[in-house]
Amino acid sequence: MxxxxxxxxxxxxxxxxxxxxxxxxxxxxxxxxxxxxxxxxxxxxxxxxxxxxxxxxxxxxxxxxxxxxxxxxxxxxxxxxxxxxxxxxxxxxxxxxxxxxxxxxxxxxxxxxxxxxxNAPHVAEHALALLLALAKRLPEAADGFAPGRWGSPGARSLRGSRAVVVGTGAVGGATARLLAAFGVDLVGVRRRPEAEPPVPGMRTYGVGELHAALRGADVVVLAATPVSGAPPLLDAAALGVLAPGALVVNVARGAVLDEAAAFAALRTGHLGGLGLDVFTREPYPADGPLRQHPRVVATAHTAAxxxxxxxxxxxxxxxxxxxxxxxxxxxxxxxxxxxxxxxx
Structure with missing residues (x-):
């Protein structure tokens, strides 16, 4: 040949x-x-x-x-x-x-x-770091030292939550295996839902069943490869089916998340927090709204x-x-x- x-x-x-x-x-x-x-x-x-x-x-x-x-x-x-x-x-x-x-x-x-x-193990660790920072409200932790604020802010546990990993390739699979240790109800979304899941017993859905997979989710980790020219996977409609106060982490590409819709959901309180390592526009401006919001933990595309x-x-x-x-x-x-x- x-x-x-x-x-x-x-x-x-x-x-x-x-x-x-x-x-x-x-x-x-x-x-x-x-x-x-x-x-x-x-x-x-x-x-x-x-x-x-x-x-x-x-x-x-x-x-x-x-x-x-x-x-x-x-x-x-x-x-x-x-x-x-x-x-x-x-x-x-x-x-x-x-x-x-x-x-x-x-x-x-x-x-x-x-x-x-x-990069899979490194990005998966970073996804968990963003998620835990949101769940434990680490950006607000210093408030607990203010007079009359000792013991605040209250945090949440991942245990028992419905956690959906969108995209279970190398990065998503590694993330799912780390999440499994926290006792979550683990769900995956992938192009071939019939394939062996990265975690035994993990339920998997096809991309066409995205809303069914996301319905009532407390945690979403985006690790899917974007399709060129396609609309964001996590748009306003998809965000709308999540549980109130859901946490969303994106370590895939900015194109898989509708940033404007996510920011709007943060303002209404429907989203409890966003963990972002990737953005639609990169470098993301230092004064951009997603970086300044108190319920956003953002890193400058440094996961790997x-x-x-x-x-x-x-x-x-x-x-x-x-x-x-x-x-x-x-x-x-x-x-x-x-x-x-x-x-x-």
Whole structure:
């Protein structure tokens, strides 16, 4: 079988240039440390460059040195950037490829690949952290030290609640397994409800039965992959069938939640709290209403940004670069590019 050839596979032993679309990670970990997790010979000939997430297209279309591999992270990778560049691999540092024009990449002869499942345990922990912060009202905890307020605010237990995980793939499955330890009535929503559930005895519904699954839910965790162009899964109607005071956590993508409807439900008290790591617009403005509300616990799309995940993903990136320079297809491609004979 002929393996599809992407453009611009570097010569054996040649210097390599990897471009990241976001300069910072967090704390003690940064993009300049990525190659520390690679084989020494590969690391020694690789130059790492990072640009602000909003500047990736300008960097690629500006006529500067062309990278061999692009890692967009949270950056958009557009058709113009793909058409006028010469790199042959887009390797995402995680799962999401919704900001990458995969069709344009395929037409340009560029592989696009991701790292499915690698972030699951880290994002699941984060989902539980958001949920517990809401249930235990941790953002309001300091109020209990005010005069006459000792012992407040009152919190709630997850035990016995109806908890629905929307999307039970790698992240949702890991979240469901953590939730099971809290003694909840666990329900899942998935595209194939007949498949083995991630937790024995967990009831599962199809996407077409979403409202039935959500009816009376006390807790909802969104971990579903959005369908491009589709309306939000959790819209005003879906929010309306939840139990009064329900807690909603979104660690999927901003597109799966109708933020305006959720904010309205917070104002009326129908929702008891929102835990958000993703937003329809990213970066979300510092003065945005969802960040300022007292019943919202928000993080800046950091669910997977742990030192453990960074090391695992860095190693997998090194493997991807090694396969690319050897002329081999990625381990987890999301496309199959046609051969390109001319870059003109």
């Amino acid at each position: 002929n393996t599809p050839q992407c453009r611009n596979v570097p010569a054996a032993g040649a210097p390599l240039h990897v471009l990241f679309g976001q300069p910072r990670f967090s704390g003690e970990i940064g993009w300049d440390a990525v190659t520390a997790h690679w084989p020494s010979d590969l690391a020694a000939r690789t130059t790492v460059e990072a640009v602000e997430h909003h500047a990736l297209t300008e960097r690629l279309t500006g006529g500067g040195r062309q990278p061999d591999v692009v890692v967009p992270v949270v950056s958009a990778l557009t058709a113009p950037a793909l058409r006028c560049s010469t790199f042959g691999l887009v390797q995402q540092f995680g799962v999401g490829v919704d900001a990458i024009d995969v069709e344009a990449a395929t037409a340009a002869g560029v592989w696009v690949a991701n790292m499915p499942g690698l 940004l742990t030192s453990g995940y960074f090391a695992d993903a860095a190693r997998q990136l090194g493997e991807a670069v090694a396969r690319h320079v050897a002329g081999r297809p990625p381990l987890h491609p999301v496309n199959s590019p046609r051969p390109v004979t001319s870059l003109g």
